[in-house]
Amino acid sequence: MLAMTLEHRSWLHRVPAGAKMAAMTVAMVVLLPVSDPAIIAAAVAVTGALYATLGRIALARGARLLRPLLLVLALIMAWHLVTRSPAEGAVICLRILALVALANLVTLTTRLDDMTAVLEWVLHPLRRIGVNTAAISLALALVIRCIPVLSQKGAALLDAWRARSPRRTGYQIAVPLALLALDDAEHLADALRARGGVARPD
Amino acid sequence: MERSLTMVALFAALIAVLGLFPSFMLFTGVPISAQSLGVMLCGAVLGARRGALAVLLFLALVALGLPLLAGGRGGLGAFVGPTAGFLYGFPVAAFVTGWIAEHWRGVDLSVSAGAGALIGGVLVLYAFGAVGMMLVVDLSPPEAVAALGAFIPGDMIKAVVAGLVTGAIYRARPGFVMTR
DSSP states (O other), rough: OOOOSSSSHHHHSOHHHHHHHHHHHHHHHHHHOOHHHHHHHHHHHHHHHHHHOHHHHHHHHHHHHHHHHHHHHHHHHHHHHSOOOOHHHHHHHHHHHHHHHHHHHHHHSOHHHHHHHHHHHHGGGGGGGTOOOHHHHHHHHHHHHHHHHHHHHHHHHHHHHHHOOOOOOOOOGHHHHHHHHHHOOOOHHHHHHHHHHOOOOO | OHHHHHHHHHHHHHHHHHHHOTOOOOOOOBBSHHHHHHHHHHHHHHHHHHHHHHHHHHHHHHHOOOOOOTTBOSSSGGTSSTTTHHHHHHHHHHHHHHHHHOOOSSOOHHHHHHHHIIIIIIIIIHHHHHHHHHHHOOHHHHHHHHHHHHHHHHHHHHHHHHHHHHHHHHHHHHOOOOOO
């Protein structure tokens, strides 16, 4: 399964993941209440410039990630044209564009391992109140491993349906898929127990 | 412990797989994403707590940068857009669905799980979605409801489906359904 990270290395890839997350959070807290068109326009320009420093591939990928959003923004703009002022609609749309593009930028330039490390760092204090953070890390790894396996089994179920029926696949196919997930979970639990289980590390 | 962990992990994977198949739920010819069906099933099968944990695990992987949302979306951008409210509502939706399926005894599980999915997976989820729209798009409450209203019938069908699927799972693997 492919993560969304850009493969080529850029200067932003080398910035620590935690710093990028912190910068993104600050940008959001600052931008969300702002409705001054000049500040919003500047934010969009800065975001675009940041993408531009990463090269053409980053610009293209960033634009493609925003594509599903554009339809929603067009609807919002149309709504504002009818009910309120176009300027207000433009500010709202550009603000959403800047926020989503900035968040995407962090995702595009941070490897899954580095993001996971940030998550583990954030979760670490929860150990004090008895949360088994090692189990969370194990669960994350399990899901990443299980998605392609379950996806493959789902594709086989779809093929079997198509081979048997001229009708389109219906909701019933969710039943065997969920049963496969339950059976896999049971086998995995046995395997984990056989290897000593998920005891607390301390 | 091990069984809870693997059930939570596999159902997180199930949400992802249900979202990865775009034509999975061509129900009466209308293509609707089965992703929120996965959220409802998490609650209905695993119960309130484990169901919510499975959804949180799924969302964590989306935030970490895996394109697991329906239509191949993902990453941190999904958590700040106009429809982000739905994502924040997912774990609560699973919790409420599971809580109702756990506590409404005396009826067939299909009925209690379906009712749970209607209240948790539609009513509660859309409340979160509407609040998200109000915050990000600056809509008034009636405007947000009007904007989302068109999608509610499809999700109500999904809630009924979630009930039927949960009932079928219970008949096939009675010992695995944690809400009974």
